[in-house]
Amino acid sequence: MDGKLFLGTARFLRNSGFGEAAYRSAVSRAYYACFLEARQVAFDNCSEEALRKAGIKNVRRIGHEPLQRYLKNSSCRNTQQLGENLAGLHGNRQDADYNMTGSLSSDDSQDAIDEAQAFLEAFSRVDPAKIGNAMADHIKLTHA
Amino acid sequence: MSTSAATQPIGRIRPAPTFPQEGTQIQEPLAIPMSARAGIVATGGCLDAGHEAVIGLSSIIEMDDPWSWKGDLVQAKNITQRTIKSFQFGRLEWPLKHARFEFTDFDLAPAFNKLDEETAQFVVDHDLATGVAWLQTVTPRFFGGADFEIDLLPAEDGEGNLLALKVYGAFNSSEFRKRRHRICEEMLAAKHRGLYEVISIFQRRVTSSGWQAFSWYSSLSAE
Numbered sequence: 001m002d003g004k005l006f007l008g009t010a011r012f013l014r015n016s017g018f019g020e021a022a023y024r025s026a027v028s029r030a031y032y033a034c035f036l037e038a039r040q041v042a043f044d045n046c047s048e049e050a051l052r053k054a055g056i057k058n059v060r061r062i063g064h065e066p067l068q069r070y071l072k073n074s075s076c077r078n079t080q081q082l083g084e085n086l087a088g089l090h091g092n093r094q095d096a097d098y099n100m101t102g103s104l105s106s107d108d109s110q111d112a113i114d115e116a117q118a119f120l121e122a123f124s125r126v127d128p129a130k131i132g133n134a135m136a137d138h139i140k141l142t143h144a
Numbered sequence: 145m146s147t148s149a150a151t152q153p154i155g156r157i158r159p160a161p162t163f164p165q166e167g168t169q170i171q172e173p174l175a176i177p178m179s180a181r182a183g184i185v186a187t188g189g190c191l192d193a194g195h196e197a198v199i200g201l202s203s204i205i206e207m208d209d210p211w212s213w214k215g216d217l218v219q220a221k222n223i224t225q226r227t228i229k230s231f232q233f234g235r236l237e238w239p240l241k242h243a244r245f246e247f248t249d250f251d252l253a254p255a256f257n258k259l260d261e262e263t264a265q266f267v268v269d270h271d272l273a274t275g276v277a278w279l280q281t282v283t284p285r286f287f288g289g290a291d292f293e294i295d296l297l298p299a300e301d302g303e304g305n306l307l308a309l310k311v312y313g314a315f316n317s318s319e320f321r322k323r324r325h326r327i328c329e330e331m332l333a334a335k336h337r338g339l340y341e342v343i344s345i346f347q348r349r350v351t352s353s354g355w356q357a358f359s360w361y362s363s364l365s366a367e
Contacts, residue, residue: 065303069341084328084345085321091308091344094297107349114317 003036007116014109023109024096030109030116031093034086038123038131039067045132050139064090073141074134078126085119263296266305275339279309279331286327287311290350297344309345320347 010029013022043051043059056062068090071083092112096104267276276294283292290313297306315323324345331340 063303064300065306072341080328081325084324087306087344088324088346091297091306091310092346094306094344095295095308095310095346098298099295102348105349108347111317111320111347111349115321118317118321 003040004033004120006030006036007033007113007120010109010113010116014106014113020104023104023106026109027096027104027112028093030112031089034089034116034119034123035064035067037120038071038082038086041123041128041131042067042070042135045128046135046139047132050136053143054139070135070138071131073138074130075137076126076130076134078122079130079134082119082123082126085115085122089115089119260295263294263307266296266307270338270342272307272339272342275331275336276307278334278336279339279343282327282330283309283311286323286330287313287315290314304342306344307339307342309343311345311347312350313347314350315347 006029010026010033013026013029016022039062040059043056043062046056051057068083068087071079071086074080074083089112092115096108096112267273279294284290290311292309292311295308295310297308299305311320313320327345328340328343331343
């Protein structure tokens with residue numbers, strides 16, 4: 001399944017009328033739409049040598065936080081900003097899923113959906129090779 | 145400051161409160177509400193009107209339920225002591241004493257923030273004290289004085305933790321994104337790369353009515 005489809009799920013949940021539990025779930029799905037897309041593109045475009053060096057045998061081995069680091073450490077500012085946005089979406093998701101103090105509103109879930117939409121649009125405009133190179137470069141630096 | 149002003153809902157932007165004259169002695173405990181989540185309890189000392197934090201026995205307390213401290217200043221003082229201790233955890237130089245409570249129409253919330261023990265330990269372990277202290281002081285500038293907190297988010301299995309800067313604001317997502325990019329750029333320019341690697345910045349919307357006023361706010365008896 002295409003991970004981006006989770007953005008539609010996020011919208012469905014946000015509009016479901018099931019209240020805060022649905023809003024929190026929407027935030028989570030919005031994040032996963034972005035994470036799964038970014039992860040796949042990074043894996044598909046990273047060099048074999050770098051993947052081998054990092055012990056990444058399949059796409060599932062790319063974790064949440066490492067993926068953010070690959071993007072944030074890119075030499076391209078646009079890619080860095082994608083990393084910052086992905087980190088924001090991830091933090092939002094962790095907070096929504098695990099922090100039950102405080103409340104999360106319908107507006108918060110809409111914000112997450114808007115963020116995810118913007119991320120996916122911006123991500124689609126970046127040359128996939130740049131994403132792969134960002135990952136490979138970071139692996140070279142950290143697995144010397 | 146007048147009592148009537150204290151019972152008005154306090155929004156993110158509000159008229160500058162009228163502080164008493166510099167040098168005014170505090171005759172009775174004074175509460176200066178900053179947001180729904182925290183306030184300053186001055187139990188003695190002297191106000192430096194408009195700028196520095198209350199000098200002397202001033203403290204910052206975090207109130208999850210502001211109504212519960214109504215009239216119970218002994219307990220508030222106890223909470224204050226615990227808060228001060230958590231600020232001192234790890235001998236970090238929090239900007240507590242450097243907080244600028246610039247009550248202008250733009251800058252409202254001070255850069256105060258109580259880190260819980262786990263977060264403070266993470267900051268120490270990862271050599272992030274300087275970066276986090278910097279973050280506490282600049283965040284109001286980048287997010288229009290919005291209230292915020294710094295918290296450690298649970299890690300996925302086998303992964304590193306995320307340090308969250310959670311901003312309680314009212315920005316639309318596009319505007320928030322721009323502000324996040326600006327603070328991240330400044331973070332890198334200020335050479336806080338370690339912080340940049342682990343930080344997650346996101347927003348929680350404040351209510352349209354703004355923050356809650358504290359009902360137990362009392363004006364200075366000297367006024």
